[in-house]
Amino acid sequence: MTPNLARIPNLARIPSLARSARPARPSRPAPTGFDRRLIAPMIIGSVLNPVNSSMIAVALVPIGAAFGAPPSQTAWLVSALYLATAVGQPVVGRLVDTYGPRRLYLIGTALVGVAGLLGALAPSLGALIGARVLIGFGTSAAYPASMYLTRSEAERTGLKSPAGVLTALSVANQTVVVIGPTLGGLLIGAGGWRLIFTVNIPLSLACLVLGSLRLPKHPFRAPSAHRTPDAVGTPPTKRAVDIPGMLLFAAMLVSLMLFLMEPGVADLYLLGLTAAAGTGLFLRELRVREPFIDLRVLGGNPPMLATFLRQFLSFTAVYGFLYGFTQWLEQGRGLHASAAGLLLLPLSLSALIVSSLTGRREAVRAKLVVGSVVQIVACALLLVVGSGSPVWLLAAVGLLMGIPQGLNGLANQTALYRQADADRMGSAAGLLRTFTYLGALGASAATATFFAHGADTHGLHELALFMLAGAVLLLVATLLDRSLRAITPTTPTTPVSGKA
Structure with a gap:
């Protein structure tokens, strides 16, 4: 017979019984689909790097004029960020796998805000390069954290291919990369190049607020060959660093x-x-x-190594165009930074349209083939561009270059998601970004070499040949990779749900 607890005197003096007598507070049920509350902090955090890497393209010439530095020195503003990020992405990705995404996300995005303030106040080119290094390290956290959360939510919901979420991440990043020069040009026209650094402050605050409120402390992880069933819903297993x-x-x-x-x-x-x-x-x-980098795992996963190679080749051409063509527009063509940024709008629009239209269809191999062919055509068209070329031709080159921008990055991201081990998704995503930035570093080094004495038309044509060679290699690497045929499209089994 169950005793009537209400008749027991001095019940309040017995804490354990008092708590058990109260009705349990209902906990908030987990969404049945992908938790949409995660999408905003994931997207805003992941675009911190592309917004900083793209806006600087139109600021290199004004910064050089402000500090009396040639293109070979201002190129370090690009290289410093990518060098820091190329190192930081796999490092932070490893830490995300070890400690979970929340704390790394918050630390990284806070560092971006501090670095943005330092960059806006930098008294010299060296100090500005130091601020870019800090931005590189700070922006290394959000993308591995986002990919980790995407995989975690997919395991919780049974969603084999969260194409909508992956597309949202890719479209946001691709769009920011190509809109960045236009935005940067407008900011420079409005208040000078220092404004492009202050953008980091409100973005950082938004990430900190949304990340604190919405990112789970212990993301769901399903049992696998490396985890026992008891590990479900618990923090990742701590590993040695x-x-x-x-x-x-x-x-x-x-x-x-x-x-x-x-x-x-x-x-x-x-x-x-x-x-x-x-x-x-x-x-x-x-x-x-x-x-830190499990070479045994990588060696046993040739398809993922091929994805890293394609990412490197693709973004070598992308960033070669972004930095080289933009500098040439300002020096070789004589345009103001704001006008050069506006002239890249066709690039922005074509990349956004292509990513949006093709995002929910995996079709990895088809996207890479089309993207590499169009990249070849765009690089070849650069060889006929000169200081007297009409504006419509310059816009057409950007329009074409936006198509592979919208296809290749999304295709490689989808391939990595299907190829990487779930336990190392953060590390794998970090390495994918590392190869992205290695391509950017290669492009930056090529730009510094070919524009050693200024961004003239001869240097642009040499850069175009360099980019063309990379685009041809990308096509060959795609056609030779038979593993891409095994990536067949999957249909999402669980819809995205929850409040945004």
Whole structure:
């Protein structure tokens, strides 16, 4: 017989019984579909890097004029951010896999706001480059965190291919990349180049507020071969952090980039340092129990390695055009920064339209083939552009270049989602972004080389040949990759739900 707790005297003096006697407070049920509350912080956080990488394209010439620096020196404003991000993305991705996305997201986005303020107040080119380094590290957190959350939600809901969410991330990033120069040009026209750094402050605050309110402390993770059923709904398993591996990786990239920015016989020792650091990284990662970059996993996953290669080749051409063509418009064509930004609007529109129309259809191989062919045509068209070319021809080149911008990045992101192990989604997403930024670093080094004495038409044509070679290699790599045929389109089984 169950006792009547209401008749027990002094019940309030018995805390355990008092709590059990109260009716349980109903907990908020988890959404049956993808939790739409996550989408806003995911998208805003993931666009922090592209907005900073694209707006600077139209600011390089004004910044150079302000500090009396040639293009070979202002190129470090591009390279510094990408070098920091190329190192930071896999590092932070590894930390996301280890500690979960929330705290890394909040720390990274806060750093972006601080760096934006420092950049707006920078008294010299060196200080400005330092601010760009901080921005690179700060923006390294949001994309791995977003991909981790996407995979976590897919496991919770049983959604095999959350194409809508992946498309939203890709479209947002692609759109910001191509709109960035136009926005940057308008800001420079309104108040000078320092305004492009202050944009980071409100974006950072938005990320901090939304991230604090909406990102889960313990995202759902389903059991797998590496986790027991008890791990469901608990924080990720804490793994050792491979600090020596991270340092070797950073040393390899930094020494390589220092050589590529100003190649010469006197700097060949940098290639030696690159080889030494790379060899040390290879040997360590094969021996350590919890490697920073699991070479055994990568070696056993050739399709994912092919995806990394395609990402590198694709974005070498994309960023070569973004930085090289934009500088040429200002110096070789004599346009103001705001006019150069407006002339890139066709690029923005075509990339946005293509991404939006094709986003929900995986069709990875078809997108890559079409994207690489159009990229070849656009790079070839650059060879006939000159200082006297009509505006419609310049806009047409941008229009064509936006098509592969809208296709290739989305296709590679979808391929990675299908190829990567769920336990290492953060690390894999970080590495994908690393290869994106390695392409940007290659493009920046090429731009510095071909524009060593100014952004003239001859240098633009040399850059176009460089980009054309990369686009041809992208097409060949796509046609030879038979694994892409195995990525068949899947139909989402669970709709996106919840409040935005």
